[in-house]
Amino acid sequence: MVVSLSGKVALVTGGSAGLGAAVARRLAGEGCAVAINYASSADRARALADEIAAEHGVRTLVLCGDVASEAVCRDLVERTVAELGRLDLVVSNAGWTRIVNFADLDGVTEHDFDKCYALNVKSHFWLFRAAKPHLASGDEEFGGSFLVTSSVAGLKPAGSSIPYAITKSAAVHLVKVLAKAHGPNIRVNAICPSLLLTEWGKSFGPERIKAVTASLPLKRLPSLDDAADAFISTARNTSITGSIIVVDSGMAVV
Numbered sequence: 242m243v244v245s246l247s248g249k250v251a252l253v254t255g256g257s258a259g260l261g262a263a264v265a266r267r268l269a270g271e272g273c274a275v276a277i278n279y280a281s282s283a284d285r286a287r288a289l290a291d292e293i294a295a296e297h298g299v300r301t302l303v304l305c306g307d308v309a310s311e312a313v314c315r316d317l318v319e320r321t322v323a324e325l326g327r328l329d330l331v332v333s334n335a336g337w338t339r340i341v342n343f344a345d346l347d348g349v350t351e352h353d354f355d356k357c358y359a360l361n362v363k364s365h366f367w368l369f370r371a372a373k374p375h376l377a378s379g380d381e382e383f384g385g386s387f388l389v390t391s392s393v394a395g396l397k398p399a400g401s402s403i404p405y406a407i408t409k410s411a412a413v414h415l416v417k418v419l420a421k422a423h424g425p426n427i428r429v430n431a432i433c434p435s436l437l438l439t440e441w442g443k444s445f446g447p448e449r450i451k452a453v454t455a456s457l458p459l460k461r462l463p464s465l466d467d468a469a470d471a472f473i474s475t476a477r478n479t480s481i482t483g484s485i486i487v488v489d490s491g492m493a494v495v
């Protein structure tokens with residue numbers, strides 16, 4: 242069944258910029274109230290919340306917090322429910338990397354591994370655990386939807402660093418484990434984009450962006466809206482769980 246998101250409440254981590262902001266905009270366009278989490282740029286988060294509230298007439302909330310912390314993840318969920326009344330959908334999107342070529346073994350630090358694991362794997366678990374009671378008690382038709390932003394780097398040997406690639410892969414497996422154990426009311430899925438032209442994506446530099454684009458079967462990068470659309474369509478489809486949705490212009494097959 243394909244259900245409406247109108248009247249639902251979503252929490253989007255890393256929701257003030259890049260992919261998270263594109264998803265927040267689309268959710269608001271569907272009539273969904275949105276809690277926008279960010280880490281440091283309060284003005285940008287507030288401006289987005291005001292913009293989408295004005296444009297779509299939905300309630301918005303701005304929540305500061307680093308999702309590496311379990312306590313913060315719990316707090317984000319509780320504040321969303323306290324302010325917006327319920328929680329139907331979580332977009333666990335914030336992540337972290339530091340660009341280090343795969344061949345440069347000495348360039349990788351323990352901090353890289355620990356921070357990648359905290360932000361690309363554990364944060365999803367902390368958020369799922371905190372959100373589970375709310376998602377499980379969602380309305381009969383929709384239930385609850387938990388969406389994780391992984392990456393095509395978690396599916397093939399690609400991406401910004403070894404710690405990033407392996408933790409994005411771990412996130413894919415986490416999604417499958419959670420989907421298996423937490424039905425029937427909760428659907429858990431991963432979205433895997435390839436390079437996107439967000440601030441993060443642009444940090445790869447023009448040469449690498451050009452080379453990646455040329456290597457793709459479609460010869461163009463996915464747009465932010467194409468990637469955001471995968472979150473919306475997956476959330477609306479009540480038969481999809483444990484799935485890995487790839488939005489990559491074919492990067493995974495080259």
Ligand SMILES: NC(=O)c1ccc[n+]([C@@H]2O[C@H](COP(=O)([O-])OP(=O)(O)OC[C@H]3O[C@@H](n4cnc5c(N)ncnc54)[C@H](OP(=O)(O)O)[C@@H]3O)[C@@H](O)[C@H]2O)c1
Pocket residue numbers: 254255256257258259260261278279280281282283306307308309334335336337360390391392393433434435436437438439440441442
């Ligand atoms: N861009 C790509 O090419 C690409 C490709 C595949 C997958 N992804 C994945 O997509 C996700 C979003 O990436 P993006 O490119 O949209 O990034 P982005 O444009 O750099 O946006 C980052 C967002 O995350 C927030 N944030 C950063 N650290 C956080 C933390 N510790 N806790 C909570 N929020 C935090 C930022 O808030 P502040 O600005 O306030 O710090 C901002 O809202 C990541 O999981 C990334 O791995 C990206």
